[in-house]
Amino acid sequence: MRTFRGSLAVLWTYLLVMVALWAMNSAVLAQQAPPRSGDSTKLTQSDIDRMLPPTDMGAGVHASKEASPSTASMSTGPATPFDSAHIPNNPSAPNAQAIGAKTCNACHALEDLHASHAMHVQSFQVGAANTGPQAACEACHGPGSDHAKNPTAKGSIIAFTHGSASTPETQTAVCLGCHTGGARQHWLGSVHEARGLSCTDCHNPMVRYSAEGALAKSSINQVCATCHQDVLAKFNRRSHMPLPEGQMACTDCHNPHGSVTRPLLKTDTVNDTCYSCHAEKRGPFIFEHAPVRENCLNCHDPHGSNQQTLLVLPMPMLCQQCHTMSGHPNDLQTRQSMRNGLTPDERLMGRACVTCHTNIHGSNNPSGSMFHQ
Numbered sequence: 001m002r003t004f005r006g007s008l009a010v011l012w013t014y015l016l017v018m019v020a021l022w023a024m025n026s027a028v029l030a031q032q033a034p035p036r037s038g039d040s041t042k043l044t045q046s047d048i049d050r051m052l053p054p055t056d057m058g059a060g061v062h063a064s065k066e067a068s069p070s071t072a073s074m075s076t077g078p079a080t081p082f083d084s085a086h087i088p089n090n091p092s093a094p095n096a097q098a099i100g101a102k103t104c105n106a107c108h109a110l111e112d113l114h115a116s117h118a119m120h121v122q123s124f125q126v127g128a129a130n131t132g133p134q135a136a137c138e139a140c141h142g143p144g145s146d147h148a149k150n151p152t153a154k155g156s157i158i159a160f161t162h163g164s165a166s167t168p169e170t171q172t173a174v175c176l177g178c179h180t181g182g183a184r185q186h187w188l189g190s191v192h193e194a195r196g197l198s199c200t201d202c203h204n205p206m207v208r209y210s211a212e213g214a215l216a217k218s219s220i221n222q223v224c225a226t227c228h229q230d231v232l233a234k235f236n237r238r239s240h241m242p243l244p245e246g247q248m249a250c251t252d253c254h255n256p257h258g259s260v261t262r263p264l265l266k267t268d269t270v271n272d273t274c275y276s277c278h279a280e281k282r283g284p285f286i287f288e289h290a291p292v293r294e295n296c297l298n299c300h301d302p303h304g305s306n307q308q309t310l311l312v313l314p315m316p317m318l319c320q321q322c323h324t325m326s327g328h329p330n331d332l333q334t335r336q337s338m339r340n341g342l343t344p345d346e347r348l349m350g351r352a353c354v355t356c357h358t359n360i361h362g363s364n365n366p367s368g369s370m371f372h373q
């Protein structure tokens, strides 16, 4: 008896689902009859009105609350910073009007689904119904009436991909409309801006790829590696800071949005960048080693090296670039010198020069002038 009832229930569910699917399918077909590209210009306003769901721009808070209980939560939702978003200008469709997110989603349901997991569209959707939910698409893509009438017309909507009719300036102006200043104070004139990058070379607000930062890849380092593969590869060398291990990112040292220091460093000098983590190297010391004060990169490569401790050259060659044939028997040390006599030169063994000159970054010992202590 129980199995009989069970299968009856299954049968009923099956029938209901089939009926529902049929109903949905015909509704979708009715709604989405796409304009054929050839005669799209012959569409009248009433054709468009018939094909598209009604515009929801400007629907008052109360109107929408009464109209549909399912949108009531939107209108009473929290006020978010997205609430009074303005619709940016699209220079190639200057007369277009805003038509509201519902209309976009009638044709772009898949994009809406993906974007609803990402911070921007999600926040628009929970916002209060001023321009919040309605502006969920057009706050970035610009007013959409021209595009909805003729979707294949290039430039009818602001598009953010390379080869789109919207220039990088138009694209970045949209984002900078809400994100000007702060870290992006030096965007204009930065090397990335000058080379025609758009915000969306690194960011993708339509999909949730990264935990934070609305990035176009899963992590900051992967984003940079889309173009700077060579730099990321250097971090695989024998000596490297723990960036591939996930403990650092390119943005610990660089500001990809632009900075006053070449090459896009976050601080005023290379050394200040290094001091931000290696504070003990800042000094001041009683006995300073001139090349250290000048620039850490005299001896280190920040991205990785096959020598020990990120050194740019093997020891003792590193030191001998600057110190040869001076007072202390400091004649040029080569591999051949090792063979001389029964006792090879200690300046070549162990840690070479820093076996004795241990405090090579500077010394605070009263008798540390030679960096021995």
Ligand code: HEC
Residues within 6 Å of the ligand: 052, 099, 100, 101, 103, 104, 105, 106, 107, 108, 137, 138, 141, 143, 144, 145, 147, 148, 149, 151, 152, 153, 154, 155, 157, 158, 159, 160, 164, 165
């Ligand atoms: C009538 C259906 C329809 C509506 C309504 C519609 N779109 Fe589109 N949209 C399309 C089609 C079809 C394409 C593809 C056009 C092509 O491939 O040339 C498209 C393309 C786009 C593109 C890419 C354009 C490009 O140049 O690469 C964007 C961005 C876009 N739509 C956003 C929107 C937004 C935002 C809205 C709401 C304001 C909207 N669409 C409303 C049908 C529609």
Ligand code: HEC
Residues within 6 Å of the ligand: 101, 104, 105, 108, 111, 112, 115, 120, 121, 136, 137, 138, 139, 140, 141, 159, 160, 161, 164, 200, 203, 204, 205, 206
């Ligand atoms: C925060 C700004 C922002 C919002 C809000 C936004 N988009 Fe986008 N949209 C973008 C960016 C940036 C891209 C390009 C993504 C990429 O790099 O592929 C894009 C891409 C698209 C594309 C694909 C275009 C192409 O060239 O293939 C469509 C369609 C689209 N958006 C529709 C929508 C719809 C519909 C909504 C509302 C639900 C929406 N967008 C909301 C910024 C936005």
Ligand code: HEC
Residues within 6 Å of the ligand: 081, 082, 085, 086, 119, 120, 139, 140, 174, 175, 176, 177, 178, 179, 199, 200, 203, 204, 205, 211, 212, 213, 214, 215
């Ligand atoms: C209508 C205003 C508006 C527009 C347009 C806009 N954003 Fe945002 N965006 C915000 C707000 C509000 C936040 C969340 C608060 C914050 O972090 O400042 C945010 C956050 C972000 C974040 C940080 C996300 C995180 O997880 O911390 C990034 C990255 C971002 N936006 C990039 C963009 C890009 C790229 C564009 C252009 C395609 C864009 N935004 C367009 C309002 C906007």
Ligand code: HEC
Residues within 6 Å of the ligand: 172, 175, 176, 179, 182, 183, 184, 187, 192, 197, 198, 199, 200, 201, 202, 203, 213, 220, 223, 251, 256, 257
């Ligand atoms: C070369 C890649 C790149 C470009 C181009 C880029 N960004 Fe970013 N952006 C990043 C990375 C990486 C982060 C994450 C930084 C972090 O978490 O330290 C970020 C963070 C952000 C944030 C959130 C953190 C903050 O500073 O408030 C916003 C907002 C943002 N970018 C907006 C923009 C806008 C607007 C543009 C275009 C004018 C842009 N970005 C261009 C790589 C880029």
Ligand code: HEC
Residues within 6 Å of the ligand: 191, 192, 195, 197, 201, 202, 220, 223, 224, 225, 226, 227, 228, 250, 251, 254, 255, 256, 262, 263, 264
């Ligand atoms: C879409 C490609 C692209 C992406 C992604 C990208 N860059 Fe760049 N980057 C460039 C180009 C192009 C240049 C200019 C190279 C040149 O002129 O030799 C550049 C130059 C630089 C420079 C050197 C600046 C100078 O003054 O010489 C730094 C540093 C840099 N990028 C860091 C980053 C970081 C960090 C990221 C990730 C957040 C990143 N880039 C992501 C394309 C990109």
Ligand code: HEC
Residues within 6 Å of the ligand: 221, 224, 225, 228, 231, 232, 241, 243, 248, 249, 250, 251, 252, 253, 254, 262, 263, 270, 273, 297, 302, 303
């Ligand atoms: C520990 C700090 C630090 C980290 C982390 C770092 N950089 Fe750099 N980067 C520098 C410094 C310092 C320079 C200047 C080198 C010079 O002047 O020779 C530089 C130079 C550059 C340059 C321009 C010249 C060159 O050497 O190619 C690019 C591009 C660059 N970095 C990209 C990146 C990328 C991409 C990442 C992440 C994979 C990254 N950097 C991580 C400190 C860092």
Ligand code: HEC
Residues within 6 Å of the ligand: 239, 240, 241, 242, 248, 252, 253, 270, 273, 274, 275, 276, 277, 278, 296, 297, 300, 301, 302, 308, 309, 310
């Ligand atoms: C964001 C923090 C940070 C910044 C900025 C930074 N470092 Fe590091 N550095 C580290 C960490 C973490 C380690 C690994 C320490 C460890 O393993 O004990 C490290 C290790 C090193 C090492 C030793 C590597 C080895 O193989 O033992 C050198 C040399 C070094 N850093 C030089 C620099 C230089 C030069 C700069 C400036 C261009 C710099 N660092 C900037 C975090 C940083």
Ligand code: HEC
Residues within 6 Å of the ligand: 271, 274, 275, 278, 281, 282, 289, 291, 292, 293, 295, 296, 297, 298, 299, 300, 309, 311, 351, 354, 360, 361
């Ligand atoms: C004259 C060359 C030279 C300069 C310039 C230099 N270093 Fe070094 N650094 C070395 C040598 C050699 C070692 C290896 C020391 C050892 O094996 O004991 C080293 C090791 C390190 C280490 C890892 C071991 C430790 O002492 O913590 C760090 C971190 C470091 N340097 C940071 C810096 C920073 C930051 C700067 C710039 C302020 C800098 N170095 C400038 C030669 C130099």
Ligand code: HEC
Residues within 6 Å of the ligand: 289, 290, 291, 298, 299, 318, 319, 320, 321, 322, 323, 353, 354, 357, 360, 369, 370, 371
């Ligand atoms: C980029 C050039 C450069 C490099 C590389 C360099 N030094 Fe120096 N070093 C100097 C300069 C300049 C002075 C200061 C000389 C002076 O005051 O007469 C100095 C001073 C010294 C002194 C103190 C000597 C004195 O007369 O005050 C010692 C010891 C020393 N360096 C050892 C080393 C060792 C060991 C290395 C390798 C780890 C090294 N140096 C790498 C440029 C360099």
Ligand code: HEC
Residues within 6 Å of the ligand: 316, 319, 320, 323, 326, 327, 328, 330, 333, 346, 347, 348, 352, 353, 354, 355, 356, 357, 370
């Ligand atoms: C066995 C220990 C030892 C080793 C190894 C060593 N030094 Fe020295 N170094 C000294 C001593 C001790 C002095 C001080 C000599 C003095 O006061 O006359 C000195 C002094 C110096 C001076 C200052 C000399 C001057 O002109 O007054 C320089 C520069 C120097 N060393 C560089 C180097 C370099 C480069 C190496 C590696 C090739 C090296 N040292 C390896 C012990 C060592």
